[in-house]
Amino acid sequence: MQGHPGGKVDRVALVDVNSFYVSCERVFDPSLEGKPVVVLSNNDGCVVARSNEAKALGIDNGDPWFKLAADAKRTGLIHRSSNYELYGDLSSRVMELLGRFSYLIEVYSIDEAFVSLRGTPEDLLKVGREIKAAVAKNIGLPVCVGIAPTKTLAKFVNRVAKQNPALEGVCSWDTLPPDHAETIMSRVPVTGIWGIAGRLGKKLNAMGIFTIADLKAADPVAMRKKFSVLMQRTIMELNGIPCIPLETEIATKQQLIFSRSFSTPVTTASRMHEVMAIYAQQAAIRLAKDHQQAKIMSCFAGTSYFNEKFSSFPSATVNLAAPTADPVLLTKAAVGALEHSIVDGIPYARAGVMLTDLSPAGAAPQLPVFATAHEEKHIGALLGDVMDRFGVSSIGLGRAGMAEAPDWGMKRKAMSPRYTTEWDELPLVKAS
DNA sequence: GGGACATAG
């Protein structure tokens, strides 16, 4: 089926943008090239992306910005707030471009895709290089490409490409000398493999499995009994047996969460009422965009995990009378849910609204007795359209329609312009 | 069915 010398083989390429958020910032601000740059999470809380130069300074993902800020002047570290409008738009452009190389692609995350390819190993290496060149030329982003018989091995050789400059960003399992592959596998800790993180790493170490090579040599059936079927699949995929299929269909969501930390704690039931109204409407907008409706809503709030004085995690679940995407109903439900469990004086650091038991909008037509006038008018989609065009504070129902931004709202003090999605923020090109 | 746990990006 595979592996005839000189013949065609079925392979999967993992294409991954290097330091995606930072690279997006660099597309429109080339002065960031060669410098240590980090992009921060919502509320400018912690680091979520780092340039290589920032990694060299010893900065880790998850490092809180308030600890780095003090040193930033001295180290030359540059920071940006998250600009998801920009990253989302550049991501779609990358995915569209990758779709030209194969009609079987799995968009795995905002900056990664698995691309199914067929050809001789030599040809596929060329295709990998073409992909890298095309993304650089058309979008201005740097990618690495790993090509292998399984998704797990594609992830592995992608990592090899990232760490070995001599490979110029592209690595194929088939053309990598076997002794070279074995050497790397016997040196990289087992947590370097896709699906194995800290907890599993510790348990594996306790059994004498320290490297990827150790795991590859383990008995998949015995390991399934000790761990789970996921572990068995990982081991088989390390041995070149595909068992994690390419998911080319965009999966319909099973749940939808809108949750945010506050820039300033919310300490009163009245303010929490506003929060719940706004979050429920944001959730309703996403539901409408996904053409789905929800049957169950859970609302939750919580104090900071770092707060040693207060620890409170109220939550409540509401069974909606019928599946709905109506922001009016969802807002009422959310506001009512936590009404009696928020205690004035407790500093809540975050809150959220979760919608579950999702179904396609209109799949089970409602009995007229349940339908409300606003539901038929598709208020959710309307709210979303207005917010897309005029901003999230331009419209809102009830207490979400406040004229002023709330003091607990998100902090994004260092955000670059939304160059590609806002007419007012287009980049200016000067020719002289 | 639901909670705990683990993982990913």
Add this chain to the structure above:
DNA sequence: GATTCTATGTCCC
């Protein structure tokens, strides 16, 4: 003084 957000899968009761 300050530490993101979203989604999924498996196990086990």
